[in-house]
Structure formats: C-alpha cells, structure tokens
Amino acid sequence: MGGMQRRVTIKDIAREAGVSRQTVTRAMNGMPRISEATRDRILEISERLGYRPSRFASNLARTSKTKTIAFVVDSFRNPYYSELAADLLDAASARGWQMTIVSREDEPELQLLSRLANQVDAVVGYLGETDEKALATAARGAPLVLLGRTATTDGLHSVDFDFGPAFANLIDELRKRGSKRFGMLESQPLGAVYEPSTRRIAYEAAVDPVSAAAVVVCEAPPQSVDAGELGFDELIDRFPETDTVIAFSDLMAMGALRAAHRRGVDVPGQVRLVGVDGLSLGAVTSPALTSLAILGTGFAEQIADVIEQALDGGDGAERRRASLPILWRESA
Amino acid sequence: MGGMQRRVTIKDIAREAGVSRQTVTRAMNGMPRISEATRDRILEISERLGYRPSRFASNLARTSKTKTIAFVVDSFRNPYYSELAADLLDAASARGWQMTIVSREDEPELQLLSRLANQVDAVVGYLGETDEKALATAARGAPLVLLGRTATTDGLHSVDFDFGPAFANLIDELRKRGSKRFGMLESQPLGAVYEPSTRRIAYEAAVDPVSAAAVVVCEAPPQSVDAGELGFDELIDRFPETDTVIAFSDLMAMGALRAAHRRGVDVPGQVRLVGVDGLSLGAVTSPALTSLAILGTGFAEQIADVIEQALDGGDGAERRRASLPILWRESA
C-alpha cells in the first residue's frame, strides 16, 4: 500500500464494467436512461475501486457551475463578523453557493483581493481601501460587494447602513423614556488617522448641541471591549451629566458595562446604555444590551440578493442601504 | 450591453494578440520565458476583453490542485465553534488550503457528509453520528477527521481531548487554592438521550465522592448560557456547601456567572468558577473566566497536521489527543 497511485477515473470504472464512460456518468449522477442493474453494478465497482469524482472536471464540463463567494472580514474573532458570517452562510447555502471566509491577516488588501478574484465568483466584505478604482482593478472583473459604505464607482456594488434615520429614531425613543444628556463612545481604527465615523455624524445630527460635544474617541484594538471600558470612564469623568451612553458597537458597550459595574454605576438606573450591531451575545450580559440592530434584521439576505444580481451580470451596480431597528433589551 | 455573452477565454486573447494560447498562459500566470513586451500587451488585452480565468479549468490542467477542506459544526453562532474556525482558518491558509465552513442545519449528517465528499478534499469537524462505519461510507473515501472523539474504525482520523489528566490537574490546583467541595454543571444535548460526557467522567474521577455526586445536568439549547444560569441555581440550592463550580463549557459558565450576580454570590470570593474551552470572550466578563483551554493552545494546528497527513494519503489513520492547560483568569 501507499505510494503515488494514479487517480481512479470514470474511465477505469467503465473499463472494469465493460461499459462506456457515459454510462458511468449516468450511474454516478443518478441520471435517467439507465437500467437499475447496470447502475448498481457500476456503483459497486466504483466503490470497490475507491473512485472519487473530480469536482474540477465535472464543473468544467457542466453547464451550470457551482458558485463560490468569498466573505472578507478584518478578524473573524470579532463576534460581529462571525455572527454576520453565520447569517450569510445560511443565505449562501440556501442559494446553493459555497462560501469561503477570509480574514485578512497582514496581507495587503488589494493583493488579497486579486488573489481571491481568481478563486471565487464574487467577493463581498468589509474592505477598507478608499480608492475604489484600485479596488475595482484588483477585483479583475469579479463582482465586488462593499459592505458598510456606499460605492460610487461604476461596477462596484454595495450595501450600506442608513444611520441617519436610525440614530434620529433612537434618540427620539430614548428621550421619550426620559433621556436628557447623551454621550457617545466613538471608535477609531487602531493606528489609523482619525476620521469621524458615519455613526458619529448621525449621532451628532440627532442630539442637542451639548450632547453632540460629549463624544469620546476610543482607539479600538481587535478586542474593542477594553476600549469601551476606558472610554466609559473618560466619558463619565468629563461629562458627569450624561444619562445615556451610545457606543459605537455592542462590543464597546460591553466594555462600558464592565466599567459601570466597577464604578458602581447602575445600568440602566443611572445611565442608559445602547450599542450598535445587535449581537446575540448582547443578550447574555447583565443587564442585557439594548442595541441598534444590524444582525438578525435581514441584512444578510439583502447582501445575498445583491450578490445574486451581481452574479447574474446585471449591468447597473446595485446599491442598497439597510435600516437599523432598535433591539430593546434591559440596558436602556 | 447585457445578454448572455460567451465567456472570454485565453483563446480569444490569443487570437486578438496574435500569439498562441500557451503564451497567454505564461503572461497570465507570471511565468518565465516570455518577453516583457508581449506580457504587457497580453495583460492589456485581457483586461480590455474582460477576461476571467476559470479556476476549474486551470485546476484540472494543473498538477498541483488547490485543496479545499470543509469544517463542519453544529452552529456557527456558538462562539466556541467560530473561534476554533478562526484558528483553523489561519492554519489552513498558511498551508494554502481553502476552507469552507459548514453548519449542519437540519440536513441529516450522513447526507451532508456525502454531499461534501464530492465538493472538498477533506472533511473535519464535530460529527455526532456514532456509527463510524456509516460515517466512513458517507465520506466516500474523502479523508475524514473527527473532533472531540476517538475514531476506532480503519481509515478514520481523529483529534480528541485528554480530559482525564486535565481535570485531575485542575482539581489539584484548585485544592491548592483552597477549594474543598466541587460541583459540576454538565450539559445534555437538547432532546437527546442523556449519556455522561467525557468531561463528567473525568470530573468524577478527579474529585472526592461527595463532590462527584454534585452534578447538575443542564439541557443545553443552542445558546447554553441560559442552561448554565438555571443549572447554577439548582446546583447551589441542592448542594449549598459547594465552593467551586466547574462548568461544561465557558458559555455555561457565563450563565452561571449571571446567576451568581443575581443571587449576590461573589465570584470567586464565595464560589470559584471554572469553564472549559478558553473562549476569548471569557476575558470580558466580570470577573473574567478561568477556563480549561482548548482554544489558543495549538489545537487547530494539531488538527491541520492531521488533515495534512490524511491528504497525503498516509495509510495509517492518525489519532491524537490534545491536552488542556488551565487558563487562569479572575473567576478562580
């Protein structure tokens, strides 16, 4: 045993069974126009010979090829990305696609993109590169769906968030429940030059001027819980009047919660706390986290729809904006 | 524009450029033995024509084909699986493999397995089916690596856990820190007939008889945090002497923590708490969770090694047992 044995192909089976290769194909794929007897015989032989079909050959010959999409995220250790991946996985498998998840380690984004372009039928994900032309070029004609931003370049698809109305609505609802002074925990991508996030902009537009000034920018490491913890301290110290804190993400809100525990600040008694994302994990903290939900709102389905259109080669680029309902839990 | 246009192939490019297909191949793949000039010209043409290489064709023709492995889990929403997937993803991409993650919805396990067998080069994951023969048959010759159990059937690989020594060591260390009466929160797969887990068996073997009797079996739903919360209540009510609780998983430990908060039980002051898994999430609870770590211990690397051997067609089935170091954090 062992050694470099040649691959068993349908040809071998055909020879062994004394039939044509075509007949073998029919047997293997449960196609019609073949007798029970020969099918069984062929199946038996193929098993005996240890036959394993080549997915490359069959896809090459087949008219309808199996689609593979790549989902690109920063780090798969961030539960937001993994929960979204789970949703997307469902949507993909419902459509008969394979999906590979790619977390972009140290590899330059554009390089990774052009590598992927040769391996999958479409790429979707959170890409940071701002030069859309460069992205489009790197994708080499592969459909590309940008998440969390709105594409402007021809041929690039995107699904963005509608933070404006979402924050307006959130602040409104919180006011109804008694909130007066808001504060925000904003995130700054580690090391990068700071630029206000769309969330911050939406926040500032939704609150009163005093609250709008109460923003703490946290430099967020991979695990941004810590950033949220530090940020909460700073926010409360600098703006003690704050009765409602809105965090950039649920992860940061979890950090804020930890800080609150430590300081003996009651949530939501003294300070109301709201995150963004709708992580299912937010349900297990005490108190459970109220959140502006992205997950579990059909966002993944929306993405899949866009991919589907892109795959079908629709010419116009598809651009959507997802809305974010409030997921009321205990913290606000 | 639009419509069902024929695929652009190297043949088209060759014609357009007035060279052979082989030359196009050389240009596209950055191969040697081609002049800068023609390469540039070909690249330019291919871009203009919107050429997209067929991964199926190239893999079929190529001698070294790209490997794809499938990682099968119950639910990708369980952070244990997603963190392990992240580790495995790293190990896979380091080896140049693609990895697709498959969460087995309602599809019968064996059926899913045989479907996968035609799409990937190897399957690894947590499979529940106990009939190993059936598993081997469904895999149709594709290398199969079982996780969390030890395979006994010829040709089936596995990576299991060495819970015996791990629990013995854990209990030992906890005793040194003053623990006297232990209790365990055991998990019962939802709806299934209960059978003691290897963790429970290892626990019982490691503790004194009184502690060995203090086991609460929690029926664990997908999100087993709730199960842990309920279980903690029951355990403390039935065995009030308990000073140290060991949970089946970190998720359940998180639930226990929540119950402790609610009851005003100080952790680790009054009760020490230990989970299993080594979730990075365990670092963000307050107090942070001590755990018998699986994640972050080279477990994924070990799995990848086994897959590698299986892929190389090593005849003997590879069977490993991973050890579990204690990850000391605040809760114990």
Place this chain on the structure above:
DNA sequence: CTGAAAGCGCTAACAA
C-alpha cells in the same frame, strides 16, 4: 437503454 464524438478552458512537456 447505451455508445461515440466533441468539447469545457487551461497547462505540461516538448520542439522550434
């Protein structure tokens, strides 16, 4: 019900 022929799109080996 079965078979023969003609590809799918690309790359390996060898010649030129």
Place this chain on the structure above:
DNA sequence: TTGTTAGCGCTTTCAG
C-alpha cells in the same frame, strides 16, 4: 522567446 501537441476528467449532444 514562442508555438505545438497532448492531455486533465468529466459531461453534453447526438446517434444508435
């Protein structure tokens, strides 16, 4: 540096 010739392993016509 470039081209020619054979495939890779399977499926799709279209005839039998």
